[in-house]
Amino acid sequence: MSTIIQKLREYLDKAEAEQIRQLDQLVAATGLPVYKDPKTGALLWVDVRELRLRFQLSVNRIAKFVEGLSQERLYYTVCKRCGAKYFPPQADCPRCKSSDVEWREVSREGELITWTVINVKPASFAHNKDYVVGIVKMPEGFNITAWVDADPATLRPGAKMRLVVGRRPGENYITYWFRPAP
Amino acid sequence: MRRVAIVGVGVSKFGYRPDVSLPELAWEAVKEALDDARLDSKDIEAYVVGNVGGWSSEPLPAVVVGEYCGLTPGSGIRVEAACASGSSAVRTAYHMVASGEADVVMAMGVEKMNESPTPTVVEFIGRAGNYFWEFENFGLTFPGYYALHATAYMNKYGATEADLCEIAVKNHYYGSLNPKAQFQKPITLEECLKSRYVAWPLKLYDSSPITDGSAAVILASEEVAKKITDTPVWIKAIGAANGTSNLSKRDDFTGLEAARLAAQRAYKRAGIDPNEPVKYLDVAEVHDCFTIAEIMAYEDLGFAKRGEGYKLAREKQTYIGGVIPVNLSGGLKAKGHPIGATGVAMIAELTRQLRQEVERGRQAPIKKGMALAHNVGGTGHYAFVTILSL
Numbered sequence: 001m002s003t004i005i006q007k008l009r010e011y012l013d014k015a016e017a018e019q020i021r022q023l024d025q026l027v028a029a030t031g032l033p034v035y036k037d038p039k040t041g042a043l044l045w046v047d048v049r050e051l052r053l054r055f056q057l058s059v060n061r062i063a064k065f066v067e068g069l070s071q072e073r074l075y076y077t078v079c080k081r082c083g084a085k086y087f088p089p090q091a092d093c094p095r096c097k098s099s100d101v102e103w104r105e106v107s108r109e110g111e112l113i114t115w116t117v118i119n120v121k122p123a124s125f126a127h128n129k130d131y132v133v134g135i136v137k138m139p140e141g142f143n144i145t146a147w148v149d150a151d152p153a154t155l156r157p158g159a160k161m162r163l164v165v166g167r168r169p170g171e172n173y174i175t176y177w178f179r180p181a182p
Numbered sequence: 183m184r185r186v187a188i189v190g191v192g193v194s195k196f197g198y199r200p201d202v203s204l205p206e207l208a209w210e211a212v213k214e215a216l217d218d219a220r221l222d223s224k225d226i227e228a229y230v231v232g233n234v235g236g237w238s239s240e241p242l243p244a245v246v247v248g249e250y251c252g253l254t255p256g257s258g259i260r261v262e263a264a265c266a267s268g269s270s271a272v273r274t275a276y277h278m279v280a281s282g283e284a285d286v287v288m289a290m291g292v293e294k295m296n297e298s299p300t301p302t303v304v305e306f307i308g309r310a311g312n313y314f315w316e317f318e319n320f321g322l323t324f325p326g327y328y329a330l331h332a333t334a335y336m337n338k339y340g341a342t343e344a345d346l347c348e349i350a351v352k353n354h355y356y357g358s359l360n361p362k363a364q365f366q367k368p369i370t371l372e373e374c375l376k377s378r379y380v381a382w383p384l385k386l387y388d389s390s391p392i393t394d395g396s397a398a399v400i401l402a403s404e405e406v407a408k409k410i411t412d413t414p415v416w417i418k419a420i421g422a423a424n425g426t427s428n429l430s431k432r433d434d435f436t437g438l439e440a441a442r443l444a445a446q447r448a449y450k451r452a453g454i455d456p457n458e459p460v461k462y463l464d465v466a467e468v469h470d471c472f473t474i475a476e477i478m479a480y481e482d483l484g485f486a487k488r489g490e491g492y493k494l495a496r497e498k499q500t501y502i503g504g505v506i507p508v509n510l511s512g513g514l515k516a517k518g519h520p521i522g523a524t525g526v527a528m529i530a531e532l533t534r535q536l537r538q539e540v541e542r543g544r545q546a547p548i549k550k551g552m553a554l555a556h557n558v559g560g561t562g563h564y565a566f567v568t569i570l571s572l
Binding site: 037039040042044047057087088113114115116117118119120121122123124125126128131133135142143144145146147152157175176 | 198200201239301302304305308309312313314315316317319320321322323325326329330331332333334337338378379380381382383384428429430431432435
């Protein structure tokens with residue numbers, strides 16, 4: 001069962017394959033990666049060196065959040081000293097400077113505040129159909145940003161939304177999203 | 183703190199600029215600013231470069247530009263405040279002169295966004311929020327962040343897509359009169375309304391373009407300014423504030439809290455009544471990266487009451503002759519938005535407006551001698567409001 005990671009690499013490679021082939025041919029023929037911009041006639045040097053970025057982000061201090069995801073649960077934190085609630089969960093409370101937090105599961109229903117449909121997508125999301133991103137107000141008092149699995153024409157401010165945690169269809173890693181509450 | 187004057191300004195041609203490298207592009211604005219101030223590179227004691235980069239090849243733009251423009255060994259740094267990097271460069275240069283550390287400092291901004299293909303640029307700007315909690319799983323884009331505000335604003339106040347397009351029509355009109363603007367043609371409301379969605383409800387014509395460009399301003403102490411120019415323009419006040427990186431941490435999506443705070447702080451320092459700022463100002467440049475952003479700016483700056491900014495657009499009150507003319511340069515929308523250069527270009531434009539030397543048809547009548555620049559970084563992640571005066 002492949003996930004998005006390998007599929008995305010293949011997708012991006014495929015999108016650039018023709019350009020890379022042409023660049024290689026150009027260098028083989030002329031000895032230089034230089035061409036004339038068809039729009040303006042300006043001379044352009046196409047970078048011979050490619051930089052691929054993939055970051056490693058520490059989730060060590062929010063390990064409980066990761067453990068929750070693996071059980072298809074979403075956790076937030078509450079400061080044991082002052083009661084401040086955090087989503088995204090954070091291990092430190094800047095309000096009272098305590099790092100003693102309690103992990104609690106987020107409620108499953110909230111109200112839609114606002115939303116958009118991403119029509120022009122970033123390169124690493126270009127394999128998706130247009131997707132809806134919303135911000136939902138939760139009863140705990142914080143908001144959650146996530147995809148909304150719904151026809152955008154049916155959405156209204158204040159609409160009741162159900163939180164879902166699970167493997168995202170098509171990408172196959174565990175994350176969270178909303179769908180209209182039944 | 184000493185008074186600080188703007189004594190020279192320069193702006194490159196904005197647009198798709200494969201004809202120049204990053205330092206060559208910077209030089210266009212630097213040379214124009216030096217000529218304007220009748221100074222040489224060696225007269226610049228320190229320089230500050232607004233540049234966000236990522237999409238362009240140089241990781242240390244300040245030293246590359248400094249070398250090319252003959253500014254070394256004067257001290258130079260790069261500053262970053264997203265789309266407000268230019269204003270943060272001006273503010274840092276202002277502090278250097280105001281504090282007495284230096285007498286002549288250049289603030290510049292330069293960006294070559296077209297060194298990368300568009301999907302990569304879309305990816306970079308989309309990552310400019312809170313990376314892990316907004317982009318990694320949800321693929322938000324920059325138009326997407328502003329679209330979240332547009333949806334909330336339109337639902338709450340009843341503004342329409344046509345109201346938003348009024349901003350685009352105005353800014354393209356003034357852009358067509360600015361030879362340095364990326365877009366040189368006026369557009370109609372229908373063309374705007376028919377353009378495709380990039381992040382519903384925002385369309386292509388609601389959005390500023392991907393732009394290469396540079397801008398430079400030279401700041402000087404009062405003593406030096408009076409020796410080299412008869413037309414100093416003074417930096418009267420700068421107000422700055424930040425908003426949360428993660429949009430979900432905010433209570434309200436119909437305005438930008440950081441911009442409201444920056445305006446209040448600037449108005450207080452400049453002695454402007456926050457209830458009637460338009461009475462003090464001849465002209466403003468505001469951050470219209472998307473049409474909704476200009477409408478929210480009217481309200482955040484106090485040009486209109488909360489929920490009534492779209493009416494200024496609908497009634498065409500921000501053209502010359504209206505309540506206050508806004509974005510006579512064409513704004514980010516039509517002049518273009520080379521991220522790190524935008525804030526510096528606003529200051530250069532307003533300096534020329536106050537000196538009454540911009541092109542016919544887009545010169546504001548100068549009666550009160552004050553102008554305002556509103557420059558937002560990200561989606562209200564950073565905000566700077568700068569007040570200039572004769």
